[in-house]
Amino acid sequence: MSTVSNSLSFKHGLSLWCPQPTSLNRIPHHVLSFSLASSNSSRRTYVAASTDFANENREFVIVGGGNAAGYAARTFVEHGMANGKLCIVSKEAYAPYERPALTKAYLFPPDKKPARLPGFHTCVGSGGERQTPEWYKDQGIEMLYEDPVTGIDIEKQTLKTNSGKLLKYGTLIIATGCTATRFPEKIGGNLPGVHYIRDVADADTLISSLGKAKKVVVVGGGYIGMEVAAAAVGWKLDTTIIFPESHLLPRLFTPSLAQKYEDLYHDSGVTFIKGVSIKNLEASSDGHASAVILENGSIIEADTVIIGIGAKPAVSPFESLGLNTKVGGIQVDGLFRTSVPGIFAIGDVAAFPLKMYDRIARVEHVDHARRSAKHCVKALLTSQTHPYDYLPYFYSRVFEYEGSPRKVWWQFFGDNVGEIVEVGNFDPKIVTFWIDSGKLMGVLVESGSPEEFKLLPELARRQPIIDRAKLQKASSVEEALEIARASLQVQAAL
DSSP states (O other): OOEESSOTTOOOOOOOOOOOOOOOOOOOTTOSEEEEEOTTSOEEEEEOOOTTSSOSOOSEEEEOOSHHHHHHHHHHHHTTOOTTTEEEEOSSSSOOBOGGGGGTGGGSOGGGOOOOTTTTBTTGGGTOOOOOHHHHHHTTOEEEOSOOEEEEETTTTEEEETTOOEEEOSEEEEOOOEEEOOOOGGGTTTSTTEEOOSSHHHHHHHHHHHTTOSEEEEEOSSHHHHHHHHHHHHTTOEEEEEESSSSSOTTTOOHHHHHHHHHHHHHTTOEEEESOOEEEEEEOTTSSEEEEEETTSOEEEOSEEEEOSOEEEOOGGGGGGOBOTTTOSEEOOTTOBOSSTTEEEOGGGEEEEEGGGTEEEOEEOHHHHHHHHHHHHHHHHSSOOOOOOOOOEEEEEESOSTTOSOOEEEEEEEOOOSEEEEESOOSSOEEEEEEETTEEEEEEEESOOHHHHHHHHHHHHHOOBOOHHHHHTOSSHHHHHHHHHHHHHHHHHO
C-alpha cells in the first residue's frame, strides 16, 4: 500500500514553499499557557481549556490514528511530553497499527498463520515497542476512538468531531492519511461483495468474503492489486486482475520487469486482463456482486471484487489550511508546518518539499509516515531546525504464506528517471538501475540479501557516476551491484 502522488518520477513540481524559520521551545509541564511562533513571526497564545471541552489533555492533539500518529506518539513519549499533554483522535476502533499488514499477512488464509492485532500495533514495524491500547494508557495519552474530526475553527483553536464533541488544541498535528478511491455507487461501487481496503474493518470483511468466494476479481494493477491477488492465490481461488494500463505497477516497473512479475503470477494461476476499462459491476438477483462488465462488452464473473485503484488524501475537515492542487494533500514546509501557526501535517496527507529532488511531493508509504512523524515532533519539541530530507523508498512482499513455492520481496530506493539497465534472470534475483546523465538515480532489487538491500539507499542517496556499458555486461545481480559499489568508492576518492 504505497505510492508517490501522481507518479514516482514527476519532474516538474511546484516551487518550494517554505515559511521563515521559527523557534519552538520545549513547553514546561506545569505551564498552563504557551505560544507558538508562526510562519510569519506573529505569536499566538493558548490557554488551557476548561472542562467545557471533551478532551482532558489539550496541549497537543493528533488527528488520525494510523502509522504516523503512532510514531508521533512514541516521539512525544521519548521527549517526556506525552503524559497528561497528548490527545489522539481517531476514526478507527483500534490503537495505531502497521497498516501495510492489511494487504499482506493479514489476508493469509487461517491455516497459514495470518497476522492479527495486537501483533502489529506500532511501532513493531521498525523494531520498536508494541504500542497497545494499554501502552497509551500507561503513557498518559488520551485516546478518542471511532470519532473522526469533521471540522476546525482556527481562530478558536477547536475541533469538532462526528459525535458533536468539541476539542481544544494548542498544537495540532494532522495525520489523517488517505481514503480509498471508490467506484461510484451508480456503477455498483457499493454492492455487497465489493471491497476496499484501508483499515482492519475493511480487511475483516474481505476475509469473510474470501472464505466463501469462488471467483475473485481484483481491479487495479498497483500495490494493492498485486498484494491482494497474491493473497487470493493462497486461498486457492480463481483470481483475475483487471487494469487499464499495459503492465503491472507502471509508476515504477519497466515493461520488461513487470512482465517477469506477471509471468510469476500467471504461473500461480492468476489471469490478467490489461488495457481495458470497466463499465460497471453487475449484481445477481439477491443484490450481491456477480460480474464485472468491461467497456468492450466482455463479462467477467466474480462473487468477490476488490477495488485497488488508488487513494485520496483525507483533507475534507482541513481545506482552509492550504491544499496543494498538483500533488494533493496539505501544503507544509520542511518541518511539516502548515501556513497556519501551530498546525502541522504529517504522513500521507502532507505535501512536503522533497529536498534531494527539489520538488514538492506527497508520499503514501509507511516509511515516510514513520520518518515524517519523528521529524515533525522533534522539530516541535526541540531546537531541531534542519528540513526533512527524505529518500524515496518503496517495497512489496507477496506470496509469503506457508507453503508458497516462491516468496517475493523487492525494494526500491531513489528516483526512476533516465535510462534503464536490468541485470539478472529473476530466478530469483533481478536488479534494475535508472541512470540519468551518467548518475545512478534509482535502483530496485528483487530477492536481495540483507547486505545487498543495505547498499541500495547509499547508492540512491549519493548518486555516483556509473559506467552504464559495464553494467550491461554484468553476468549476475551480484556482479552488477559490485560495479555499483565500486562506483561509490571511486566517488569517495575524488
